Amino acid sequence: xxxxxxxxxxxxxxxxxxxxxxxxxxxxxxxxxxxxxxxxxxxxxxxxxxxxxxxxxxxxxxxxxxxxxxxxxxxxxxxxxxxxxxxxxxxxxxxxxxxxxxxxxxxxxxxxxxxxxxxxxxxxxxxxxxxxxxxxxxxxxxxxxxxxxxxxxxxxxxxxxxxxxxxxxxxxxxxxxxxxxxxxxxxxxxxxxxxxxxxxxxxxxxxxxxxxxxxxxxxxxxxxxxxxxxxxxxxxxxxxxxxxxxxxxxxxxxxxxxxxxxxxxxxxxxxxxxxxxxxxxxxxxxxxxxxxxxxxxxx
Amino acid sequence: xxxxxxxxxxxxxxxxxxxxxxxxxxxxxxxxxxxxxxxxxxxxxxxxxxxxxxxxxxxxxxxxxxxxxxxxxxxxxxxxxxxxxxxxxxxxxxxxxxxxxxxxxxxxxxxxxxxxxxxxxxxxxxxxxxxxxxxxxxxxxxxxxxxxxxxxxxxxxxxxxxxxxxxxxxxxxxxxxxxxxxxxxxxxxxxxxxxxxxxxxxxxxxxxxxxxxxxxxxxxxxxxxxxxxxxxxxxxxxxxxxxxxxxxxxxxxxxxxxxxxxx
Numbered sequence: 001x002x003x004x005x006x007x008x009x010x011x012x013x014x015x016x017x018x019x020x021x022x023x024x025x026x027x028x029x030x031x032x033x034x035x036x037x038x039x040x041x042x043x044x045x046x047x048x049x050x051x052x053x054x055x056x057x058x059x060x061x062x063x064x065x066x067x068x069x070x071x072x073x074x075x076x077x078x079x080x081x082x083x084x085x086x087x088x089x090x091x092x093x094x095x096x097x098x099x100x101x102x103x104x105x106x107x108x109x110x111x112x113x114x115x116x117x118x119x120x121x122x123x124x125x126x127x128x129x130x131x132x133x134x135x136x137x138x139x140x141x142x143x144x145x146x147x148x149x150x151x152x153x154x155x156x157x158x159x160x161x162x163x164x165x166x167x168x169x170x171x172x173x174x175x176x177x178x179x180x181x182x183x184x185x186x187x188x189x190x191x192x193x194x195x196x197x198x199x200x201x202x203x204x205x206x207x208x209x210x211x212x213x214x215x216x217x218x219x220x221x222x223x224x225x226x227x228x229x230x231x232x233x234x235x236x237x238x239x240x241x242x243x244x245x246x247x248x249x250x251x252x253x254x255x256x257x258x259x260x261x262x263x264x265x266x267x268x269x270x271x272x273x274x275x276x277x278x279x280x281x282x283x284x285x286x287x288x289x290x291x292x293x294x295x296x297x298x299x
Numbered sequence: 300x301x302x303x304x305x306x307x308x309x310x311x312x313x314x315x316x317x318x319x320x321x322x323x324x325x326x327x328x329x330x331x332x333x334x335x336x337x338x339x340x341x342x343x344x345x346x347x348x349x350x351x352x353x354x355x356x357x358x359x360x361x362x363x364x365x366x367x368x369x370x371x372x373x374x375x376x377x378x379x380x381x382x383x384x385x386x387x388x389x390x391x392x393x394x395x396x397x398x399x400x401x402x403x404x405x406x407x408x409x410x411x412x413x414x415x416x417x418x419x420x421x422x423x424x425x426x427x428x429x430x431x432x433x434x435x436x437x438x439x440x441x442x443x444x445x446x447x448x449x450x451x452x453x454x455x456x457x458x459x460x461x462x463x464x465x466x467x468x469x470x471x472x473x474x475x476x477x478x479x480x481x482x483x484x485x486x487x488x489x490x491x492x493x494x495x496x497x498x499x500x501x502x503x504x505x506x507x508x509x510x511x512x513x514x515x516x517x518x519x520x521x522x523x524x525x526x527x528x529x530x531x532x533x534x535x536x537x538x539x540x541x542x543x544x545x546x547x548x549x550x551x552x553x554x555x556x557x558x559x560x561x562x
Contacts, residue, residue, distance in 0.1 A: 009519075073515055073518055077516050087501060088505050090501050091498065091502050092548070094550040094551075094554065095554070096551070103542055160493075160494065169491060207413065209412070211414045211416065235418055235489065236418065236420055246490065247491050283476070286480075289476075290470060
């Protein structure tokens with residue numbers, strides 16, 4: 001850290017305030033963020049752009065103090081305080097589903113599409129990426145826990161956000177004895193799937209007080225690729241077919257065990273392995289934190 | 300074993316814990332405080348196991364059941380701190396906190412029936428909640444330490460005392476990270492998505508990031524103790540909000556899939 005020009009936490013709070021203001025301006029000019037716009041392949045270009053930005057900033061770090069500062073502790077504290085604060089607002093204001101427009105003038109009832117929220121998390125990603133790159137280039141074994149924790153958060157945050165536009169969630173309403181391949185997407189539009197589901201039987205067990213103990217669907221699955229099989233879909237036990245996971249979602253609750261329909265949810269999330277890689281890194285990092293906790297301070 | 304037996308087991312455990320805490324003050328030998336606290340933990344845990352067997356499911360569903368684990372983990376964390384840092388007073392505080400939570404369970408028991416909704420029937424259920432409760436107990440101990448340090452006027456706060464606080468937070472945060480990520484992996488299997496910004500998840504993120512801010516701040520300015528301790532109080536308020544406060548928060552009503560005790 002340069003002694004002559006050491007920026008403190010105050011500068012971090014100022015930067016966050018600046019980002020929040022820019023975000024408000026963008027919110028006013030462009031409206032809430034439409035995440036569908038970044039679906040494949042735009043999200044891949046965005047990821048490449050982010051990587052190039054990080055590399056470019058890293059190369060400038062010697063000549064440009066603010067870039068060095070972004071990887072410093074006061075910057076980390078500043079961004080953590082800001083994202084805690086903006087997430088706190090999210091926790092205190094009732095959120096609307098992504099299919100509805102915000103119910104307030106600012107847009108904080110749809111926080112995930114609120115520009116200041118996204119810009120502040122963007123700063124988190126940028127700071128993390130710069131610090132991870134820096135420590136990767138000057139690799140030391142004792143930095144492995146640091147890299148796992150910071151890198152894990154970075155990988156999960158980036159891929160979960162960019163991949164959210166490629167995630168598909170469909171509700172498929174099956175009736176006993178019928179085969180169904182049309183489902184409703186999150187915008188409530190009916191779409192045709194490459195998978196058809198035939199409901200043989202809806203299974204339901206109850207406790208003595210009538211509350212559900214188990215509900216499941218006995219189904220035949222037919223796919224366009226010719227992958228046909230018989231399966232039981234239980235709550236907490238989704239089945240996998242051609243990149244989709246099929247979940248037991250619901251049934252006709254008025255009819256209970258006599259329900260003639262079963263609602264299944266089909267989910268496709270192509271970015272999931274990358275998100276899970278980040279989660280695995282974080283888990284490993286948290287594990288090392290238990291053992292080396294006292295050594296970090298001497299760093 | 301049913302909930303009516305709780306008062307007997309709780310009373311026996313409390314007697315052991317209080318005796319252990321008193322002996323920790325009285326003598327510098329650590330044998331009896333250890334034996335008595337462990338005995339109390341054994342008695343209390345046998346009740347938890349008994350409930351687990353008789354309910355035919357892990358007793359982790361209702362708020363009352365999570366308080367059960369919390370009251371169990373508090374003296375356990377207290378004992379670890381007592382042995383590691385030799386603080387005489389920690390067992391008194393951990394016992395006091397455990398007694399408070401036991402009293403809540405005696406005076407306001409929530410329905411503990413056998414039903415376990417299908418969404419909770421998963422191998423992830425026990426690790427997710429137990430790890431979280433353990434993290435909450437560690438961070439509860441850190442909070443007690445903060446109150447002790449801020450209210451004590453007789454002598455200045457030492458670096459060693461701050462070290463102990465930081466270690467409690469660091470280990471607590473590691474367990475909180477496990478709990479949160481186990482939750483994410485489970486949510487993918489149960490609800491189709493690993494993170495849905497459900498109110499409980501939003502508050503878990505707030506709590507997690509606030510504790511991260513504390514650790515980074517400690518690293519940045521180790522000598523500035525008071526702002527750090529005040530930040531830690533704020534963190535603990537967030538934690539309480541995440542654990543039970545959101546049940547009373549207007550913005551979280553009707554939209555959380557994490558409510559299992561209020562049906």
